Amino acid sequence: MNKPLNPAHNLAVDGARLWDTLMETARIGGTAKGGINRLTLTDLDRQVRDWFRVQAEALGCAVAIDDMGAMYARRKGRRDDVPPIALGSHLDTQPTGGKFDGTLGTLAALEVLRTLEASGYETYAPIEIVNWTNEEGSRFAPALIASGVFGGAFERDWAYAQKDRDGTTFGEALAAIGYKGPERCGSRKFSAFFELHIEQGPILEREEKDIGIVTGVQGVRWFDCTLTGRDSHAGTTPMAARRDALVGAARMVEAIDRIARSHPPLAVATVGMIEARPASRNVVPGEAHFSIDLRHPDDATLETMEDEIRAALAATASDLKLDATLDRIWSQAPIPFHSRCIEAVRRAAGLCGLSAREIVSGALHDAAYVSRVAPAGMIFVPCKDGISHNEEEFSSQEQCARGAQVLLQAVLDFDRQLAEGF
Amino acid sequence: MNKPLNPAHNLAVDGARLWDTLMETARIGGTAKGGINRLTLTDLDRQVRDWFRVQAEALGCAVAIDDMGAMYARRKGRRDDVPPIALGSHLDTQPTGGKFDGTLGTLAALEVLRTLEASGYETYAPIEIVNWTNEEGSRFAPALIASGVFGGAFERDWAYAQKDRDGTTFGEALAAIGYKGPERCGSRKFSAFFELHIEQGPILEREEKDIGIVTGVQGVRWFDCTLTGRDSHAGTTPMAARRDALVGAARMVEAIDRIARSHPPLAVATVGMIEARPASRNVVPGEAHFSIDLRHPDDATLETMEDEIRAALAATASDLKLDATLDRIWSQAPIPFHSRCIEAVRRAAGLCGLSAREIVSGALHDAAYVSRVAPAGMIFVPCKDGISHNEEEFSSQEQCARGAQVLLQAVLDFDRQLAEGF
Numbered sequence: 001m002n003k004p005l006n007p008a009h010n011l012a013v014d015g016a017r018l019w020d021t022l023m024e025t026a027r028i029g030g031t032a033k034g035g036i037n038r039l040t041l042t043d044l045d046r047q048v049r050d051w052f053r054v055q056a057e058a059l060g061c062a063v064a065i066d067d068m069g070a071m072y073a074r075r076k077g078r079r080d081d082v083p084p085i086a087l088g089s090h091l092d093t094q095p096t097g098g099k100f101d102g103t104l105g106t107l108a109a110l111e112v113l114r115t116l117e118a119s120g121y122e123t124y125a126p127i128e129i130v131n132w133t134n135e136e137g138s139r140f141a142p143a144l145i146a147s148g149v150f151g152g153a154f155e156r157d158w159a160y161a162q163k164d165r166d167g168t169t170f171g172e173a174l175a176a177i178g179y180k181g182p183e184r185c186g187s188r189k190f191s192a193f194f195e196l197h198i199e200q201g202p203i204l205e206r207e208e209k210d211i212g213i214v215t216g217v218q219g220v221r222w223f224d225c226t227l228t229g230r231d232s233h234a235g236t237t238p239m240a241a242r243r244d245a246l247v248g249a250a251r252m253v254e255a256i257d258r259i260a261r262s263h264p265p266l267a268v269a270t271v272g273m274i275e276a277r278p279a280s281r282n283v284v285p286g287e288a289h290f291s292i293d294l295r296h297p298d299d300a301t302l303e304t305m306e307d308e309i310r311a312a313l314a315a316t317a318s319d320l321k322l323d324a325t326l327d328r329i330w331s332q333a334p335i336p337f338h339s340r341c342i343e344a345v346r347r348a349a350g351l352c353g354l355s356a357r358e359i360v361s362g363a364l365h366d367a368a369y370v371s372r373v374a375p376a377g378m379i380f381v382p383c384k385d386g387i388s389h390n391e392e393e394f395s396s397q398e399q400c401a402r403g404a405q406v407l408l409q410a411v412l413d414f415d416r417q418l419a420e421g422f
Numbered sequence: 423m424n425k426p427l428n429p430a431h432n433l434a435v436d437g438a439r440l441w442d443t444l445m446e447t448a449r450i451g452g453t454a455k456g457g458i459n460r461l462t463l464t465d466l467d468r469q470v471r472d473w474f475r476v477q478a479e480a481l482g483c484a485v486a487i488d489d490m491g492a493m494y495a496r497r498k499g500r501r502d503d504v505p506p507i508a509l510g511s512h513l514d515t516q517p518t519g520g521k522f523d524g525t526l527g528t529l530a531a532l533e534v535l536r537t538l539e540a541s542g543y544e545t546y547a548p549i550e551i552v553n554w555t556n557e558e559g560s561r562f563a564p565a566l567i568a569s570g571v572f573g574g575a576f577e578r579d580w581a582y583a584q585k586d587r588d589g590t591t592f593g594e595a596l597a598a599i600g601y602k603g604p605e606r607c608g609s610r611k612f613s614a615f616f617e618l619h620i621e622q623g624p625i626l627e628r629e630e631k632d633i634g635i636v637t638g639v640q641g642v643r644w645f646d647c648t649l650t651g652r653d654s655h656a657g658t659t660p661m662a663a664r665r666d667a668l669v670g671a672a673r674m675v676e677a678i679d680r681i682a683r684s685h686p687p688l689a690v691a692t693v694g695m696i697e698a699r700p701a702s703r704n705v706v707p708g709e710a711h712f713s714i715d716l717r718h719p720d721d722a723t724l725e726t727m728e729d730e731i732r733a734a735l736a737a738t739a740s741d742l743k744l745d746a747t748l749d750r751i752w753s754q755a756p757i758p759f760h761s762r763c764i765e766a767v768r769r770a771a772g773l774c775g776l777s778a779r780e781i782v783s784g785a786l787h788d789a790a791y792v793s794r795v796a797p798a799g800m801i802f803v804p805c806k807d808g809i810s811h812n813e814e815e816f817s818s819q820e821q822c823a824r825g826a827q828v829l830l831q832a833v834l835d836f837d838r839q840l841a842e843g844f
Contacts, residue, residue, distance in 0.1 A: 199658065200655050200657075200658045201655060201657075201658030201659055201660070201663075202659065202660070202663045203660065206663070218657065220657070222703065231812075232808060232809075233622050233623060233784060233785060233808070233810060233811065234690065234692035234694060234715045234717070234784075235622075235623075235640065235642070235690065235715075235717050235783075235784030235785045235786075236621065236622045236623030236783075236784030236785055236808065236810070237623055237624065237690065237784070237808060238623070238624070238625065238687060238688075238690065239679070239682050239683050239686070239689070239690060239691075240687075241623075241624045241628070241808065244679070244692075246675060246693055246694075246696060247675060247676065247679050247693075249672070249675075250671070250672035250673075250675035250676050250693075251672075251676060252672075253668060253669060253671075253672035254669065254672050254673060254676065257661070257666070257669050260661050261661050264661070265660060265662075266660075267661070268656065268657065268659065268660065268661060269661075270656035270666075270704070270705075270706050271668055271669075271672075271698070271707075272656060272668075272698065272701065272702050272703045272704060272705050272706070272707060273698060273701050273702070273703055274668060274696055274697075274698050275696075276693070276694065276695060276696050279694065279695050280694050280695070281644065281694045281695055281713045281715055282692070282694060282715050283692075283694050284692050284694070285693075285694060291703045293656045293657075293703055293704050295656070295657050361657075361658075362655060362656075362657030362658030362659070363655060363657045363658055364657075386654060386655070386658065386659060386663065387654075388655060388658075389655065390653075
């Protein structure tokens with residue numbers, strides 16, 4: 001511990017090698033439109049896992065698998081009794097996913113280890129790449145299932161019982177591809193966890209920032225709303241005699257949009273699903289259903305927004321003689337990342353001479369669940385037009401390389417701090 | 423022609439007999455909830471047709487069937503060379519229809535003939551009950567198919583080729599129940615056609631009027647509207663960066679409602695169907711579709727409303743950075759009824775001492791298509807809460823009897839005018 005660590009400043013990832021690796025693995029499940037269809041625990045997922053294991057073992061890493069299928073590839077440090085500094089993301093994709101979501105974070109972690117190995121750099125703590133199982137949730141709900149079990153948000157046996165559309169359980173699918181490991185998921189300790197990810201939004205690109213220093217994940221509240229009036233004939237019911245549930249829903253869609261805009265710049269609110277019944281062209285709808293997705297980094301603001309929505313709903317229902325119900329079906333409090341991780345990322349970006357801004361993640365990521373049991377942090381890089389979960393998803397070779405470079409330096413920064421006892 | 427006609431003033435329908443007849447036939451296809459499920463050209467339709475033929479023949483009527491299955495039951499007049507004064511409606515129902523829609527007009531016509539027969543009253547022109555095939559359009563589209571062929575709106579062979587959900591054609595179903603007659607639909611002439619119907623709206627009940635003197639059928643325009651923005655992540659896309667098609671659709675639903683209310687009291691506008699895509703709770707909808715149903719008795723007002731909707735759509739699309747298309751998929755100009763028929767109904771209501779108001783029909787009826795080839799008119803009676811196309815549809819025995827009484831007197835009024843050469 002007293003021996004000075006190797007100078008880290010000169011260490012640089014190989015952007016071309018990272019890019020080649022991204023493009024190479026993108027062929028496993030590659031789609032005609034340039035995306036990836038690599039659903040979790042399919043044979044394609046097995047192929048990319050096998051590939052990953054071979055690459056990690058080629059670097060001299062020991063690869064462990066836990067009973068949720070999460071993979072841990074460890075490069076030794078000077079002190080193997082110290083919990084590793086972990087970094088990674090996921091290799092599963094949406095059915096029409098892009099080449100960067102999850103993959104960038106996992107393969108950039110591999111690039112970090114390749115860089116360390118190539119330079120012979122010795123870290124204080126072990127450095128461990130993690131590939132989390134079923135981040136996407138496209139085949140098995142919920143999303144983030146392995147990191148959720150790791151962080152204590154879900155029970156392992158409940159996760160095993162989740163079924164895909166064909167009735168196959170998560171547990172069966174995991175065993176079928178040979179990735180149900182012996183280690184209990186969550187038993188492993190991390191000194192920290194860093195995840196590099198594409199932003200999946202437009203902010204960094206719009207502000208021409210290279211790096212997002214992610215301070216946390218915003219809170220989310222999901223609601224189902226139903227308005228009930230009375231079905232009536234579109235031709236014979238005067239406007240004044242109507243109890244049109246869809247007019248009420250429309251008023252709420254606008255109110256929800258307005259409420260989000262009244263809490264700038266971070267509040268967002270979305271109505272993604274709507275249904276009018278009986279859904280006939282010449283019947284005034286007596287029933288309307290819609291979803292609400294509210295997000296903000298601050299729980300008090302979420303509470304205020306919910307209050308404002310409830311007030312708008314009461315006014316709308318009263319005004320249009322409708323009955324209204326609003327059910328909160330899910331609530332996820334905001335998750336702040338660990339200050340030591342945030343500062344490590346900030347210093348790393350500065351060391352690399354990159355432009356950076358703080359940013360709150362709009363989406364949940366594996367790091368959010370890991371943060372329940374270990375210090376965690378995230379690095380965002382821009383993606384074109386903010387498009388994600390789409391075969392057109394794109395970040396350039398340079399953007400990916402900058403993210404990987406900050407990931408490397410953040411890990412080494414944390415490692416130095418850890419060695420020095422903070 | 424010079425011989426004075428019998429005095430008609432004393433003639434009165436038998437309200438109890440009409441009610442009993444309504445309740446008796448309601449058992450053919452009667453539902454547990456008190457409605458009728460008697461889809462056109464089913465065996466239940468055959469049963470009620472057979473019943474109707476027996477009743478008409480018992481009155482001494484000659485029953486003819488045309489090649490669209492329309493039934494004509496004629497009571498002779500003094501001048502059988504004069505085209506008959508026709509009256510009637512339809513005996514088919516919606517799948518969850520009520521006991522009055524169509525049935526009242528047909529069975530009240532039967533009650534009129536029973537009253538004439540019982541009193542020995544001799545009319546100048548023959549009086550003829552019509553039972554039109556497939557008014558509802560629930561099994562075979564379009565609705566009003568037989569009166570449409572009669573009035574020249576549809577081609578018979580096109581009508582024959584229309585299929586139900588099982589792939590059976592209208593022509594096959596018509597032959598299968600034995601009601602494809604020899605007479606060419608539309609070859610028959612009428613001196614006039616009167617149709618009694620429940621209002622299917624709330625106006626008469628609200629204003630406590632016994633009788634609606636129907637002056638015509640309002641015009642209808644149907645549209646499909648599509649708004650296109652961009653799908654984006656509900657968590658990561660700031661409000662300012664969104665192109666939310668559903669927010670645009672919501673603004674249009676409200677604008678359409680407002681535009682109808684700005685042309686009181688007769689304009690109505692309805693959005694009955696709406697869809698947001700990709701219809702995911704956490705995706706900002708990049709696409710929204712909805713229907714528009716516009717109605718007004720005056721074509722110029724319809725035109726103005728359409729212009730106002732197009733202007734609102736252009737403003738909404740520009741404001742929210744959306745693309746918009748509005749397709750007019752159907753247009754039915756307003757149909758005025760014949761002044762002689764309207765006046766006959768007005769005088770009949772006065773003669774019967776009933777409260778009446780002019781009203782424009784919000785829905786199409788067989789009389790609308792017949793009006794293309796013969797003077798036509800309609801009589802409305804109130805129905806509870808304006809509810810129709812519903813098993814709860816209800817008009818009281820007294821309301822039905824009053825309608826039938828006005829129908830009787832309107833027919834006799836027209837007959838006297840006809841005898842006197844107007």
